[in-house]
Amino acid sequence: PLIAVLAGDGIGPEVTAEARRVLEALGLDLTFEEAPVGGAGYLASGMPLPPDTLALAKRADAVLFGAIGDPRFDALERRLRPEAALLGLRRELGLFANIRPATLFPGLEDASPLKPEVVANLDIVIVRELTGDVYFGEKGHRTTLEGLRQGYDHMSYDEREVERIAIVGFEMAKRRRRKLCSVDKANVLETSQLWREVVNEVSVSYPEVALTHMYVDNAAMQLVRRPSEFDVIVTGNLFGDILSDQASMCAGSIGMLPSASLSDWSGANGMYEPIHGSAPDIAGTGKANPCAAILSAAMLLRHSLADEASAQRIEAAVKAAIASGARTADLGGTLSTREMGDAVLRELV
Amino acid sequence: PLIAVLAGDGIGPEVTAEARRVLEALGLDLTFEEAPVGGAGYLASGMPLPPDTLALAKRADAVLFGAIGDPRFDALERRLRPEAALLGLRRELGLFANIRPATLFPGLEDASPLKPEVVANLDIVIVRELTGDVYFGEKGHRTTLEGLRQGYDHMSYDEREVERIAIVGFEMAKRRRRKLCSVDKANVLETSQLWREVVNEVSVSYPEVALTHMYVDNAAMQLVRRPSEFDVIVTGNLFGDILSDQASMCAGSIGMLPSASLSDWSGANGMYEPIHGSAPDIAGTGKANPCAAILSAAMLLRHSLADEASAQRIEAAVKAAIASGARTADLGGTLSTREMGDAVLRELV
Ligand SMILES: CC(C)[C@H](C(=O)O)[C@@H](O)C(=O)O
Ligand SMILES: CC(C)[C@H](C(=O)O)[C@@H](O)C(=O)O
Numbered sequence: 001p002l003i004a005v006l007a008g009d010g011i012g013p014e015v016t017a018e019a020r021r022v023l024e025a026l027g028l029d030l031t032f033e034e035a036p037v038g039g040a041g042y043l044a045s046g047m048p049l050p051p052d053t054l055a056l057a058k059r060a061d062a063v064l065f066g067a068i069g070d071p072r073f074d075a076l077e078r079r080l081r082p083e084a085a086l087l088g089l090r091r092e093l094g095l096f097a098n099i100r101p102a103t104l105f106p107g108l109e110d111a112s113p114l115k116p117e118v119v120a121n122l123d124i125v126i127v128r129e130l131t132g133d134v135y136f137g138e139k140g141h142r143t144t145l146e147g148l149r150q151g152y153d154h155m156s157y158d159e160r161e162v163e164r165i166a167i168v169g170f171e172m173a174k175r176r177r178r179k180l181c182s183v184d185k186a187n188v189l190e191t192s193q194l195w196r197e198v199v200n201e202v203s204v205s206y207p208e209v210a211l212t213h214m215y216v217d218n219a220a221m222q223l224v225r226r227p228s229e230f231d232v233i234v235t236g237n238l239f240g241d242i243l244s245d246q247a248s249m250c251a252g253s254i255g256m257l258p259s260a261s262l263s264d265w266s267g268a269n270g271m272y273e274p275i276h277g278s279a280p281d282i283a284g285t286g287k288a289n290p291c292a293a294i295l296s297a298a299m300l301l302r303h304s305l306a307d308e309a310s311a312q313r314i315e316a317a318v319k320a321a322i323a324s325g326a327r328t329a330d331l332g333g334t335l336s337t338r339e340m341g342d343a344v345l346r347e348l349v
Numbered sequence: 350p351l352i353a354v355l356a357g358d359g360i361g362p363e364v365t366a367e368a369r370r371v372l373e374a375l376g377l378d379l380t381f382e383e384a385p386v387g388g389a390g391y392l393a394s395g396m397p398l399p400p401d402t403l404a405l406a407k408r409a410d411a412v413l414f415g416a417i418g419d420p421r422f423d424a425l426e427r428r429l430r431p432e433a434a435l436l437g438l439r440r441e442l443g444l445f446a447n448i449r450p451a452t453l454f455p456g457l458e459d460a461s462p463l464k465p466e467v468v469a470n471l472d473i474v475i476v477r478e479l480t481g482d483v484y485f486g487e488k489g490h491r492t493t494l495e496g497l498r499q500g501y502d503h504m505s506y507d508e509r510e511v512e513r514i515a516i517v518g519f520e521m522a523k524r525r526r527r528k529l530c531s532v533d534k535a536n537v538l539e540t541s542q543l544w545r546e547v548v549n550e551v552s553v554s555y556p557e558v559a560l561t562h563m564y565v566d567n568a569a570m571q572l573v574r575r576p577s578e579f580d581v582i583v584t585g586n587l588f589g590d591i592l593s594d595q596a597s598m599c600a601g602s603i604g605m606l607p608s609a610s611l612s613d614w615s616g617a618n619g620m621y622e623p624i625h626g627s628a629p630d631i632a633g634t635g636k637a638n639p640c641a642a643i644l645s646a647a648m649l650l651r652h653s654l655a656d657e658a659s660a661q662r663i664e665a666a667v668k669a670a671i672a673s674g675a676r677t678a679d680l681g682g683t684l685s686t687r688e689m690g691d692a693v694l695r696e697l698v
Contacts, residue, residue, distance in 0.1 A: 083536045113574050118462040134483070134504055139539040144507055151543030152505035155483055158497040185587075187432045190488040194500030217594040224573060224598035225462050238534075242591060245566040249573035 004060035006037040010278025011288035012066025018290035018341030019297040038068030038082035048085035062304035065273035095261035098128040111252030128240025162198035169234030170206040179231035255289030255330040258296035267303035272296040286336040289328040320347035353409035355386040359627025360637035361415025367639035367690030368646040387417030387431035397434035411653035414622035444610035447477040460601030477589025478514040511547035518583030519555040528580035604638030604679040607645035616652035621645040635685040638677040669696035
């Protein structure tokens with residue numbers, strides 16, 4: 001199988017290198033091909049998502065993605081900024097389903113700002129819709145009739161978009177503790193009202209899953225109050241962006257959290273990335289935690305290569321490394337990115 | 350001065366009664382007039398915001414609001430549901446500035462799911478825009494060209510809307526620790542890009558305030574990680590809805606948090622309400638915490654009646670009651686709503 005390695009900007013290359021080392025250590029038949037993306041893509045060829053990079057991503061069996069974002073390019077027009085690469089890949093590869101697990105690794109109870117008893121047994125999955133919502137609607141600047149500058153973005157979902165992400169949520173819940181919480185703002189948004197309607201329709205096919213609905217403001221509160229009550233959360237693109245970053249704090253550090261972005265349940269063309277960003281402030285210092293990238297590689301094996309056994313080998317190794325006390329700076333330790341990679345490799349059995 | 354008392358649904362009447370008792374105990378020259386709103390308005394006259402209620406709110410010097418929301422009316426069309434009353438009052442009274450302080454009262458460190466050292470010294474104010482954004486844009490259901498049901502909502506801000514709320518944020522910060530954090534999603538939304546542009550323009554008039562910008566996903570994370578680093582946060586309607594509910598957890602309980610909604614900096618026609626909702630599950634049981642309502646009454650005195658001294662008397666009384674160990678169920682105690690009101694009244698000096 002061919003893995004496209006798009007390491008990107010900031011700490012992306014550092015953490016992706018460790019993920020690749022771990023994948024290589026498994027002795028599987030994998031081929032790796034690298035290509036620039038984000039700010040790196042812009043520097044290499046004048047655009048954040050160079051055509052060759054996109055072609056590689058499409059050709060590959062899976063994409064291992066690092067991070068994008070570089071303040072040097074913030075002043076460029078939107079289509080040239082690093083973020084455009086990420087949004088472009090999601091759209092071009094049809095990656096509508098973003099799976100973001102948040103698990104507390106034993107030993108990290110103290111790394112969380114939440115009380116240990118609040119995060120004990122935390123094991124949630126956020127299923128975030130990734131190719132619709134206000135992210136991809138018509139948007140722009142215009143002048144109002146009164147001559148005022150105005151910015152606007154169109155938010156919408158249609159029933160097919162909601163149905164397919166709802167199915168991912170229910171399928172995920174079915175394989176876990178069978179609780180699905182759908183998050184929306186149906187008391188204010190028509191988009192949410194359709195969302196709720198369709199999720200209810202899909203639920204008829206999943207009588208074994210207990211479905212609840214929650215407003216996003218309440219969900220943001222409950223994720224701090226009683227995060228371990230959640231099993232699977234399914235939500236739209238914008239709310240998912242906010243809630244999954246927030247949930248990362250329950251897991252101790254955003255440096256521990258991987259993600260998978262899928263275009264269908266079979267995992268073809270999936271893209272795998274840590275949910276943290278490019279962290280320009282620590283880029284190049286060797287301080288970044290590579291665990292999120294390494295755990296993303298595990299998700300790659302699980303979802304795109306159907307190799308559950310190897311995925312679990314990686315996850316067990318990360319768990320063991322953490323249990324043995326290996327800690328990067330974000331977890332209150334002193335290990336470098338490379339040393340944390342070494343620690344995981346040592347535990348790989 | 351005339352105070353319109355719109356107690357509303359669920360626990361609204363119970364907590365508002367305590368707030369009114371505290372106001373009455375101050376011996377000020379206040380007149381109170383009650384009117385039904387929300388589900389109560391619908392029951393009384395077939396609409397959530399009866400014309401007489403709106404007229405009273407407009408005529409009054411300030412509105413003391415309880416809560417709206419009643420599951421019995423969830424199936425009604427949007428304009429008849431309780432929420433329509435709240436959105437209608439905000440729009441009709443032009444209440445564009447929603448001020449939501451989140452302070453940790455000494456003694457409540459343990460009530461928060463966050464570690465005591467994380468919430469120590471918490472004292473933030475969220476300034477939320479309240480009459481624009483995707484809340485008030487064009488919205489509806491339609492059928493796409495492919496024959497699919499679609500829900501949509503239009504998000505937008507114009508420069509005047511952003512400017513006036515930014516001014517509130519800067520003015521607030523100027524009177525406090527002089528740090529303003531503007532929260533948006535400018536890497537994805539054009540609405541946010543205009544937001545950021547205008548906030549930067551307004552900042553020129555406030556050289557003494559240190560302005561930062563933060564993406565909403567990161568803000569949701571930082572509000573869990575290091576909430577006490579924030580001083581004043583200014584943000585749009587939707588993000589403010591999410592972040593302020595989330596921030597309430599830092600303060601121990603949403604039952605402690607008041608809010609003010611203003612149509613201008615002078616406070617004329619302001620509306621004051623606890624940020625919690627109607628809590629239908631405990632309505633009528635006498636379990637609700639009246640502190641948020643009582644503290645909202647304090648904000649009413651401060652902002653609409655320019656009576657800072659009386660506002661501080663109330664706040665000091667709540668603080669003393671909490672310090673003396675008075676606790677309702679949400680804070681892990683056993684006091685009833687009325688008993689908590691008594692505890693505050695006892696401390697009123
Ligand atoms: C970089 C940004 C466009 C992106 C998003 O908002 O989706 C990021 O925050 C994420 O969650 O992957
Ligand atoms: C009830 C609802 C419409 C309202 C809102 O979203 O503004 C509430 O959550 C609030 O924050 O006051």
